Amino acid sequence: MTPVSVAVIFLSLIAVSAARQNPDDVIKLPSQQASRFFRPNDDDSSSSSGTRWAVLVAGSSGYWNYRHQADVCHAYQLLRKGGLKEENIVVFMYDDIADNEENPRKGIIINSPHGSDVYEGVPKDYTGDDVTVDNLFAVILGDKTAVKGGSGKVVDSGPNDHIFIFYSDHGGPGVLGMPTSPYLYADDLNNVLKKKHASGTYKSLVFYLEACESGSIFEGLLEEGLNIYATTASNAEESSWGTYCPGEEPSPPPEYETCLGDLYSVAWMEDSGVHNLQTETLRQQYELVKRRTAGAGSAYGSHVMQYGDVVGLSKDKLDLYMGTNPANDNFTFVDANSLTPPSGVTNQRDADLVHFWDKYRKAPEGSTRKTEAQKQVLEAMSHRLHVDNSVKLVGKLLFGISGGSEVLNKVRSAGQPLADDWTCLKNMVRAFERHCGSLSQYGIKHMRSFANICNAGIQMEQMEEAASQACTSIPPGPWSSLHRGFSA
Numbered sequence: 001m002t003p004v005s006v007a008v009i010f011l012s013l014i015a016v017s018a019a020r021q022n023p024d025d026v027i028k029l030p031s032q033q034a035s036r037f038f039r040p041n042d043d044d045s046s047s048s049s050g051t052r053w054a055v056l057v058a059g060s061s062g063y064w065n066y067r068h069q070a071d072v073c074h075a076y077q078l079l080r081k082g083g084l085k086e087e088n089i090v091v092f093m094y095d096d097i098a099d100n101e102e103n104p105r106k107g108i109i110i111n112s113p114h115g116s117d118v119y120e121g122v123p124k125d126y127t128g129d130d131v132t133v134d135n136l137f138a139v140i141l142g143d144k145t146a147v148k149g150g151s152g153k154v155v156d157s158g159p160n161d162h163i164f165i166f167y168s169d170h171g172g173p174g175v176l177g178m179p180t181s182p183y184l185y186a187d188d189l190n191n192v193l194k195k196k197h198a199s200g201t202y203k204s205l206v207f208y209l210e211a212c213e214s215g216s217i218f219e220g221l222l223e224e225g226l227n228i229y230a231t232t233a234s235n236a237e238e239s240s241w242g243t244y245c246p247g248e249e250p251s252p253p254p255e256y257e258t259c260l261g262d263l264y265s266v267a268w269m270e271d272s273g274v275h276n277l278q279t280e281t282l283r284q285q286y287e288l289v290k291r292r293t294a295g296a297g298s299a300y301g302s303h304v305m306q307y308g309d310v311v312g313l314s315k316d317k318l319d320l321y322m323g324t325n326p327a328n329d330n331f332t333f334v335d336a337n338s339l340t341p342p343s344g345v346t347n348q349r350d351a352d353l354v355h356f357w358d359k360y361r362k363a364p365e366g367s368t369r370k371t372e373a374q375k376q377v378l379e380a381m382s383h384r385l386h387v388d389n390s391v392k393l394v395g396k397l398l399f400g401i402s403g404g405s406e407v408l409n410k411v412r413s414a415g416q417p418l419a420d421d422w423t424c425l426k427n428m429v430r431a432f433e434r435h436c437g438s439l440s441q442y443g444i445k446h447m448r449s450f451a452n453i454c455n456a457g458i459q460m461e462q463m464e465e466a467a468s469q470a471c472t473s474i475p476p477g478p479w480s481s482l483h484r485g486f487s488a
Contacts, residue, residue: 050160050203052321054079054089055139059131059169059211060441061094061179063102064355066109066258067242069093071168071210071265073118074111078269079164082277082323086123090139090153094179095127102359104255111261111269113250126150133184137192140165142201155201163205164321168265170348171211172444173236174418174425174451181485183444187422190221197226204229204313206282206321210265212239212348212445218307220417229313231286233264233293234302236418237411240264241293241300241345246358248344257358259351264304267292277324280333283314300345349442352380380442383479387443390436390470395449397466398458407456408449418447424454426488431463436471437480439487 056079058072072093079089098107098119109119126135130149138146139154147154157163170177176184196202207230209217214232222230233240242259243266244252252260267289271280286306295301306314318324346354356376363370395404412418419425428450433439439446453463474480 049320050158050162052084052088052162052164052323053155053157053202054084054164054166054321055136055155056089056091056093057131057136057165057167057169058093059167059177059179059184061096062352063097063100064258064352065170065441066097066103066355067111067244067261067265067351068168068210069095069097070109070111070118070260071262071269072166073109073122074115074261074269075166075265076122077118078272078325079322080121081325081327082319084323087153089123090125090155091123092126092131092136092139093122093124094131095124102257104253111244111266113244113252113260115260123151123153125153129180131178132180133178133182133188136184137188140192141196141199157201159200160203161201162321163202165205165207166210166265167208168210168262170441170444171214171217171240172446173213173216173448174422175444175447175487176209176211176214176217177441177444181487182426183487185422185426185488186217186221186418189217193222193226193228197228203227204316204320206230206313206316207308208265208268209233210240210262213237213447214240215303215305215307216418218305220415222307224309226308227313228308229282229310229316230307231282231289232305232307233262235305236414238302239347239349240302241295242348242351242354243345245346245351245354247354248346257362258355259346262348263345264289264293264302272318272322273325274328275331275333276328277318277322277333280318281314282316282318282321284333285318286314295345300347349445352441353377356380379477379479383440383475383477384442386437386475386480387439387446390432390467391443391446391449393470394432394463394466395453397469398453398462399456407452408446410452411448419451419454421454425451427460428453428458428463429488430486431460432467433482433486433488435464435467435474437474438482438484440479442479444487 056072056075058068060068076089076091097103098109108117111118135147135150142154142156144152144154155163174186178184205228209232212234213236214234216236218230219236222228241263243263244250244260246252246257268285271285271288290304293302293304356373360370360373360377363373395408399407
């Protein structure tokens with residue numbers, strides 16, 4: 001390209017920009033030749049300042065949790081279209097959705113009502129019982145010797161590289177779910193991120209987190225100065241939301257009896273999928289996703305949060321972490337591009353009930369399927385009542401009838417971590433589960449209660465005694481079973 005050609009391109013851009021009267025207008029580059037000039041390495045995951053790496057995690061199993069694996073598969077397709085190489089993307093998912101007997105389109109996963117298949121081509125790096133906290137930490141740290149099972153792929157990054165981590169699952173205060181035990185606790189994750197920083201094996205790291213109370217994973221824990229920027233689907237005290245669920249608008253195709261996606265996750269991916277990510281910053285996407293997820297004027301919504309080195313890294317362009325799809329070269333980001341929020345969403349913790357109920361409602365009268373769905377609804381509701389009542393009773397036994405609720409529900413001021421002693425928190429969870437059964441994906445909503453028990457100075461012997469009085473036996477249902485081990 002000659003100096004004259006370059007000058008013509010820049011003058012054309014200036015003229016187009018000056019001629020824009022409507023802020024909603026999209027800047028159009030004069031030709032595909034100009035696009036190649038601005039982005040010479042379309043098919044390379046390396047930028048001028050390092051290689052892009054990604055870790056994608058779906059932390060659940062079960063068809064009723066369809067949306068988490070759909071989110072992660074969608075993210076994989078997005079990154080591949082952006083130019084990241086498969087060898088630089090590590091995928092964690094239980095992989096029990098695509099060929100599940102409940103899936104109406106065998107071998108296919110979709111993330112929106114009219115979406116295409118996002119499952120095809122997704123690497124099965126860590127599936128089934130290899131989706132563990134230990135393997136995730138080993139992958140992030142680039143420690144091949146610590147990985148057990150799976151493909152053995154790790155983030156083998158260097159000092160100039162950029163890392164993107166996306167995690168979609170259930171959560172609770174200070175904890176993220178996993179399809180195996182134990183679950184992922186906030187202190188352990190933040191310690192791993194500090195260790196990764198100390199190793200000098202990245203230039204910057206971005207973490208997108210979809211889960212209930214996801215702000216509690218970084219609140220008071222993620223330090224500045226680590227070159228890490230994190231956004232979460234909710235603050236430290238509220239639920240996040242499933243979307244494209246039965247009975248909502250837009251609704252999934254009628255043959256689906258489950259939510260297809262999560263609101264925060266769908267928001268950032270549907271935004272990234274239609275723009276030239278060389279023109280959009282992390283901050284701009286945060287603001288757009290925050291608006292779409294807030295559910296202004298309706299009964300639902302959560303507060304998308306940001307943590308870490310917000311001032312320094314939020315100015316980075318998205319393509320530094322996600323690449324950018326060449327097909328979107330002519331679609332420059334502007335604030336008015338915000339996608340329309342759905343008319344209704346489903347609380348993450350109720351998505352399993354939505355699935356079981358929709359399955360029951362559609363099943364023929366007198367059929368085995370209807371009986372099975374009814375049983376699933378009753379088992380889930382029974383487990384919820386058991387966990388809720390057991391935690392309340394433990395609180396009353398420890399702090400008195402009037403003081404129990406006050407202590408268990410206490411919320412610390414913003415900026416403080418959930419717990420003073422995380423080892424104590426985990427020990428309290430194990431003590432409860434020994435006598436009362438598994439908390440499960442629903443019961444981790446009570447993690448704040450266990451943290452508050454520790455913060456109040458309760459000793460292990462006191463907790464064991466209270467739990468044994470509250471629960472004389474572990475219920476026989478599948479949700480309370482400890483066959484997979486303790487949550488902590």
